[in-house]
Amino acid sequence: MSLVDTHCHIHDTVDFDLSAEEIVQNALEAxxxxxxxxxxxxxxxxAAVKFAEKYQAxxxxxxxxxxxxxxxxxxxxDKIIIQYRPVGLGDIGLDYHYQPYNRNKQxxxxxxxxxxxQKHDLPVSFHVREAFDDFWAVFDNFPKLRxxxxxxxxxxKNMEKGLSRGLYVSINGILTFNKSAELNKVFVQVPLDRIIFETDAPYLAPAPHRGRKNQPAYIAEIAQFFAAKRAVDFxxxxxxxxxxxxTLFRLSG
Ligand SMILES: [Zn+2]
Structure with missing residues (x-):
């Protein structure tokens, strides 16, 4: 059995109570x-690309x-991409949640x-918050983007717009403590062939670790929770x- 944490921030270990080795080891054990x-x-x-060079996983x-x-x-x-060959771009997107924000700059x-x-044919992990109308207008100018x-x-509605554009939907610890009926519908309806998991560690630790530092090992718990919710085998x-x-990040199997 194998799981992937498709989005976390573990290269800056000052944010964690664990060493980089412990974070990676805990993940492998899970x-x-x-x-x-x-x-x-x-x-x-x-820092992220240099960290990735040190750990095979x-x-x-x-x-x-x-x-x-x-x-x-x-x-x-552009030079960083050419030199270090990351598997994609992220966190990039639009965030209009915090006032004041500079819309044109974003x-x-x-x-x-x-x-x-697009130039490097790399997939993107999109951060979009309260900005989907602007986001789709920009995204649709880049028809080949994944x-x-x-x-x-x-x-x-926005999930369906994403799916119709070939995008995946990333699910994290919010799944385990969500109280929104609308978001629950997303978790129930999102097709299995379009889901990827992420922790966003050190943020958003899933239940029962809420309020503590998140880590990639907890992907296993997010996946368990999701499997139970959808009544599908873990x-x-x-x-x-x-x-x-x-498939999305062209990781070797
Ligand atoms: Zn993030």
Whole structure:
């Protein structure tokens, strides 16, 4: 049995009470044998790709979080991609949750990064919060893009828009403590061949670890919870979601 954590932030271990070795070892012991660690600005992305070089189980995504203050140098980013070959881009997207936000700046940054994703034919882990109308308008200018809606908490309608565009839906610990009826519908309806799991560690620890630091090993608990919710065999859920992650990020099997 094999599981994949498709989105976490484990390269900066000051955020954890564990060493990098312990984080990776715990994951392997829980059957989580592939981990994708995600950058949120230029320096953090460099840290992510360098961390991934050290651990066989770990791959990296490079990106600039929509709420980052200073616009990155896109050429510098292009060079990081060429030199380190990350398996995709992320966290990138739009986030209008926190006021005030700079809509034009976020849109420009997203477009610049999607140009890079398209140029290098890399999948994207999208961070989209309260911004889906703008997001679809930008996304539809890049018809060849592949990706996933990271930490999806929006409604069924936007899930369907994503599915019709070939996107995957990323499910994390929110599944285990969700109280929204609409989001519950998403968890019940999302097709199995479009789901991937992620922890977003160190954030969003699943029940019963809520309030503590999350880690990739907890993918096993998220997968168990999901299997029970959908009344599908855990082994089958593990197999399908691992295959989905391998397909999207072109991980070797
Ligand atoms: Zn993240």
């Amino acid at each position: 059957g989580v044998d592939r981990i994708i660690t995600v950058g949120t600005d230029v320096n953090d992305s460099l 770990v791959s990296a995504l490079v990106g600039v979080y929509p709420l980052i203050e200073t616009a990155p140098n896109i050429e510098e980013f 849109l420009k940054l997203l477009e610049n990064l999607l140009n890079l994703a 990706g996933t809606l990271h930490s999806y908490t929006d409604d069924v 082994a089958q859920i593990a197999e399908i979601t691992t295959k989905n992650a391998e």
